[in-house]
Amino acid sequence: MRELTRAEDQIMQVLWQLKKAFVKDIIEKLPEPKPAYNTVSTIVRILEQKGFVGHQAYGKTHEYYPLIQKDKYSKFYLNNFLGGYFGGSFQNLVSFFAKENDMDINEVESLLKEVKSKIDTKDNE
Structure with a gap:
């Protein structure tokens, strides 16, 4: 693709x-x-x-x-984006946005909890 x-x-x-x-x-x-x-x-x-x-x-x-589903392309695009700009690291991505948007620790923790919840939900399907 x-x-x-x-x-x-x-x-x-x-x-x-x-x-x-x-x-x-x-x-x-x-x-x-x-x-x-x-x-x-x-x-x-x-x-x-x-x-x-x-x-x-x-x-x-x-x-x-x-012919290509939106979620399939989104996954492909985000993987390329993460690899190209953040060395394939979700942690580097979150760190970048936390710094750029002056997020406090509570906002970062909330974001990480939401991501973990979505991963857990996906694993249980």
């Missing part, structure tokens, strides 16, 4: 939200200023070549849908 560009990610966010959409539907959901139809169509076709998007043809019109 490859990392998405900002424009590709924006299109995928819309497709994950809508589940399936025509190019015009994607454009409707994008913020102003709206990109040109051809721009969105080109990005969607690139996403299709990368294996992120599939389509159903209706004559000359195509309805697009995601």
Whole structure:
């Protein structure tokens, strides 16, 4: 799997939200200023070549849908992000955000408890 560009990610966010959409539907959901139809169509076709998007043809019109689940891509992206910026260490990530956001010890402990709770819940599934 490859990392998405900002424009590709924006299109995928819309497709994950809508589940399936025509190019015009994607454009409707994008913020102003709206990109040109051809721009969105080109990005969607690139996403299709990368294996992120599939389509159903209706004559000359195509309805697009995601082939990659949002949570699967999120996990891939965050693992790359953690590896690239924090040496793969969640501890380094938390330490960075604690320092940058002037978090006190209670906020850090609360965050760690929440993470531990989610891990425990996942382990029990």
